[in-house]
Amino acid sequence: MIRFDKARTHVEIPASFAVLTSRNDGMLQENAMVRRNEIREGEVAVTPPPPTDAGLTFIGRIHTPWTDRTMTPRQGRHDGPECRIEIFEPWVAALKGLEKFSQVEVLYWLDQSRRDLVLQSPASNRELHGTFSLRSPVRPNPIGTSVAKLVRVEGNMVTVQGLDCLDGTPLIDLKPDRCQFTPIAPKQPGDDEIAS
Amino acid sequence: MIRFDKARTHVEIPASFAVLTSRNDGMLQENAMVRRNEIREGEVAVTPPPPTDAGLTFIGRIHTPWTDRTMTPRQGRHDGPECRIEIFEPWVAALKGLEKFSQVEVLYWLDQSRRDLVLQSPASNRELHGTFSLRSPVRPNPIGTSVAKLVRVEGNMVTVQGLDCLDGTPLIDLKPDRCQFTPIAPKQPGDDEIAS
Numbered sequence: 001m002i003r004f005d006k007a008r009t010h011v012e013i014p015a016s017f018a019v020l021t022s023r024n025d026g027m028l029q030e031n032a033m034v035r036r037n038e039i040r041e042g043e044v045a046v047t048p049p050p051p052t053d054a055g056l057t058f059i060g061r062i063h064t065p066w067t068d069r070t071m072t073p074r075q076g077r078h079d080g081p082e083c084r085i086e087i088f089e090p091w092v093a094a095l096k097g098l099e100k101f102s103q104v105e106v107l108y109w110l111d112q113s114r115r116d117l118v119l120q121s122p123a124s125n126r127e128l129h130g131t132f133s134l135r136s137p138v139r140p141n142p143i144g145t146s147v148a149k150l151v152r153v154e155g156n157m158v159t160v161q162g163l164d165c166l167d168g169t170p171l172i173d174l175k176p177d178r179c180q181f182t183p184i185a186p187k188q189p190g191d192d193e194i195a196s
Numbered sequence: 197m198i199r200f201d202k203a204r205t206h207v208e209i210p211a212s213f214a215v216l217t218s219r220n221d222g223m224l225q226e227n228a229m230v231r232r233n234e235i236r237e238g239e240v241a242v243t244p245p246p247p248t249d250a251g252l253t254f255i256g257r258i259h260t261p262w263t264d265r266t267m268t269p270r271q272g273r274h275d276g277p278e279c280r281i282e283i284f285e286p287w288v289a290a291l292k293g294l295e296k297f298s299q300v301e302v303l304y305w306l307d308q309s310r311r312d313l314v315l316q317s318p319a320s321n322r323e324l325h326g327t328f329s330l331r332s333p334v335r336p337n338p339i340g341t342s343v344a345k346l347v348r349v350e351g352n353m354v355t356v357q358g359l360d361c362l363d364g365t366p367l368i369d370l371k372p373d374r375c376q377f378t379p380i381a382p383k384q385p386g387d388d389e390i391a392s
Contacts, residue, residue: 044289046289048253048286050251050253051251051252051253053251053254053366054252054254054305054366055247055249055252056249056251057245057247057337058249059336059337065386065389066386071384072384073389074381074387075374077387080386080389080391081389081392082391090242091327091336093315093326094313094326095326095329096315096324096326097325098329107337107341109249109250111250115253117290118286118287119290119292122379122380123380128292129292129380130291132291132294132369132370132371133291133293133297133371133372134371134372134377139369139371140255141252141253141368143368143369145301145341146374161391173335173339174328175330175341176329176330176331181331183270183331184325185270185318185332186319188266188267188269189267190261190270190276191270191271191273193276194275194276195275195276195277195278195357
């Protein structure tokens with residue numbers, strides 16, 4: 001157990017929001033736990049509103065070699081292990097044409113992440129970073145995005161390289177990489193607008 | 197009104213899912229309507245499961261010059277009009293450090309899009325593309341992603357260029373562009389894994 005001075009962890013947050021720093025009354029669990037869901041020294045949590053503004057449907061499941069959060073890559077690499085994205089019905093027909101692209105954007109739901117931190121200390125060194133300046137899985141809506149290298153599409157299974165998520169992670173979207181995609185729909189007036 | 201031959205619109209879909217092609221009994225509304233929420237000739241809709249696997253919280257609102265879906269750009273451009281991303285409390289503290297990046301990834305909820313199409317015809321020419329091979333706003337989880345140019349961060353307002361969404365679009369996430377971000381957290385074993 002690591003004990004630290006709670007006075008050092010104060011950060012200004014609007015008074016109307018509950019601030020929960022350093023759960024367990026100033027005690028942090030050992031480091032391996034910190035890397036799962038414990039709060040690190042100085043980190044700031046808020047009481048978020050209930051996540052009821054919109055609902056997601058899981059459209060598939062991602063199969064990767066990583067079964068523990070302390071093993072996953074921080075960032076995927078295109079020469080990394082092959083991962084398989086399984087698409088559930090009724091969405092399999094929506095894969096038509098995906099094989100034409102060599103890079104696909106993958107959106108997934110980081111279902112094991114807490115959602116209430118606004119300031120985080122990824123290096124566990126008291127240096128605090130705003131959640132929106134990090135690509136940490138801990139965020140108000142824990143959605144991961146990766147641009148993966150497409151290896152093949154077979155039936156309901158899409159094989160890629162470049163993911164960094166846990167085995168079993170729910171899939172929420174799949175689209176061509178923006179750099180490889182040219183809109184098929186006719187142009188609209190906004191396409192020609194530039195800053196005045 | 198445009199009438200077309202329903203026989204041409206048949207696409208194979210597993211029999212267990214209801215297939216709704218060409219709403220309004222084979223009649224399409226005039227083209228302007230098609231560009232909002234009508235189904236186009238040949239497009240295939242399914243009956244999706246209820247979107248209750250996970251819940252989103254809207255963390256802000258995006259202000260853009262476009263108030264009608266027939267005016268928005270198909271893809272944003274970094275020399276496009278300035279757009280303002282308003283962050284709601286309790287998330288404003290999470291902006292700390294975002295200003296260090298020149299490009300930010302923006303995730304938003306395309307709240308006016310239908311979610312049930314698996315095959316789409318963006319050019320309205322009967323050519324059918326799978327939803328996952330398009331960056332269309334119509335998708336099972338209508339999440340748009342853009343990499344925008346960061347202009348400035350002031351208080352709870354982030355000004356960017358390069359968005360393509362409607363005025364008032366709900367914000368769901370903001371993170372540094374993956375190409376500019378180096379993980380701060382210590383490396384994990386997965387970072388060194390390559391395909392065997």
